[in-house]
Structures are given as structure tokens and as C-alpha cells.
Amino acid sequence: MGTFHMPSLGADMEAGTLVEWLVTPGAAVRHGDVIAVVETQKGAIEIEVFEDGVFEKSLAAIGDRLPVGAPMAVIARPGEVVVEAPVPPVSVTAVETIATAVPPPPIPQAAPVVPVGPGVAARILVTPAARRFAEQSGIALAELHGSGPRGEIVLADVEVRKGREDTLRQAEAVSTAQVMTGMRAAIAAAMARSKREIPHYYLSHTAELAKAETWLAAYNAGRDPASRLLLGALFVKAVAIAAKSYPEFNGHHLNGAFVAASAVHAGVAINIRGGGLVAPAIHDVNRMPLPELMEKLKDLVARVRAGRFRGSELADPTITISSLGDRGVETLYGVIYPPQVAIVGFGTPATKAVVEGDHIVPRRVVSLSLAGDHRVSDGHRGALFLGTIADLLQRPEAL
Known part of the structure; x- marks a missing residue:
């Protein structure tokens, strides 16, 4: 038997507000099951x-x-007998109040009987928070399919149906200024810690893209838009493969020592609508086929833009990849997100004049950058790392 504690969802998290339980006492849970929703500066996190x-x-x-590390629940292993013990009071840290879109819902009770048509009634399993939001939004619960552990309708199911655009407008009506102040304060704390604790060094390198773009065009020819690949998927995969070969860029610096990660969990920097930035992880990217990686990227972006993602996605990144290619920026120099030790940036792909012998020829290129932790790696290894990424982009069929 063990106590489940509020997990750390990133170096910038101090506390979170519990907004929904997705399981009830006596329910069996398995590793990876979502059991609660917590509101932080970054949004609602499962x-x-x-x-x-x-x-x-x-x-x-x-x-x-609840502050990070506060007890949240008791999880008994199969066959264990629960022995009641006094629970110490939780000491909530004095940090800025996190604004939420709606008032905290009540503790889930038994599922109500919900009418679905004239003279017809059926039992629909639904959490109180989901029921209330559906009533406010004018959504019929009978039209929804529940994704909860017992098939119950949870808050996320209603949000998906209504569309996050309306939900975000409701959140902004409460206090846009307060929400963004919390987000910016969290980012500021993490970045200040990074610059204070991590001795950064920076490198940049130009990679040719002609072969990658030609291969990508041939791959996408004849495919419907939903199944096509984007250049960003090749960027993420190339970084992940290179990071496996240069483990000093893939891991965490903890308690004065570097711990190399056994897998590459690539954190992908994504802008949140209305401002702010998060970099949730896609797991085991180096072993993932490109079509699967593209689906993961699209799903991750959609959920982040909707303000909904999982705690493990924020806690697990071993290296971060950032791109401002759609903003016309030539080179991006990132700030390492602790306890990670590296961040790779991609600029905007562009056609540039390149001298080859006695001729000037046009070449499609992209600027790569690396911010590395000098406690763990150095410029020599960093240069080899960036060179490997550039070489992999010359062999897109190997990705």
C-alpha cells in the first residue's frame, strides 16, 4: 500500500489545484490510468x-x-488490507493563487438518472463536473460517449464536444490577466533558475534540406492531407536518433550529477493560445516510425492548444526541440529547461546562395542551434551532435 502524492509537472511547478477525481474508492487502477485532473498555470493536466x-x-x-509532494490518495496493492492511519495535515505553500475557468465542482457522487428523451430515462454515468459543464453549455449528455475508467462521461468529453474555443473564452472572462500573470511567472521562474544554475554554451550549424524536402514531396504525393508528413516530424526524429548516439545531451542533471536517460523522450515546444509555452514529451521517439510520430505530434499540439495534456508528458522530457520556423526566424537560441541539459532549435527553412567552386548556386537550408550544459558536454561534442542531425536530414529515408 502506498500514498499517491502530487507529482512534479515541471521545474516551474510549485502547486496545483485539484478540480476533478476520475476514480471512486474501490476502483481498480493500472499503471498509466488517469485518476485526477489538476489545474496549474499551464492549464488542466491529467x-x-x-x-x-x-x-x-x-x-x-x-x-x-496542493504543493508538489502533498498526499492525494491511498493506493492499495491487490490483496492488501487497508489499515487506517492518521493523515498529517497538508501544508500548502504560499504562492500566487491559480485562476480557474469555473468554480471547483463538488466531490463526485453516484451517477444520476438523466432523461434522454420525452418519457424515456436512462442511467448515464457522469461526473458532477461534466454534468454541470454540459448543462451550462446546452449539451445533451445522451449524445456523448464516456472515456472515464468505468465508461463515465468526464469533463474532457464535454469540452471536446463543445469546442475548446468557447471554454477558453469562459476562462478569459474570469480573469485573463491573472491567468497570464501566473503562466508568465512560472516561465520566468524556470528560465531564471536555468540561467542561474546552468552554464550555457551555444552553437549553430547550417543543414541542407533539398534531399529531405524532395523525399517528403515524393512520400506525400497521392496521400490524403491527414496522412501526410511535415518537415517538423523529420526534425524531431533526427534529433532523437542523434541524441541516442550522444547521450550527454539526453538526460537530467540532478543532485550535482548527470544521469543519462535510457530512452529519448523529446519535449516539443508548443505555443499556448493566448500566450505562454509548454514542451510536453513524446516518448521513445528514436524508435518511432515517422507516420506514428506525425500522429503523435498532431495529437499533442491539438491537446496543448485545448489546454489538456497529461502529467507524464510534462515531467518526462529528456531533451527539448523548439522551432520558430513559422515566424520567419533564421536562428533560434534556446534556454535549457532544467533539469534537462540541452535544447535544439530550428529556424525557418530558406533558399540561400551557396558558393560551390567557382559558382554560386541556390540551396534549401535550415539553421540548427544547440544550447548545451557545460557541466555535462562541451563544444566539441556539441558540434559533432549538430553535424549528426544535419547528416541524418540528408538521409531522410533512414529516419
């Missing part, structure tokens, strides 16, 4: 459980603002 067992009881109520 919290996953880390072991198999039985959800015995919650130690936190809806609306509680």
Missing part, C-alpha cells in the same frame, strides 16, 4: 497513477490547492 492497485480513498478534496 494526473496518472504509477502502479497497479485499488484506489482506496482520496486524501484531498475538490478545490484543494
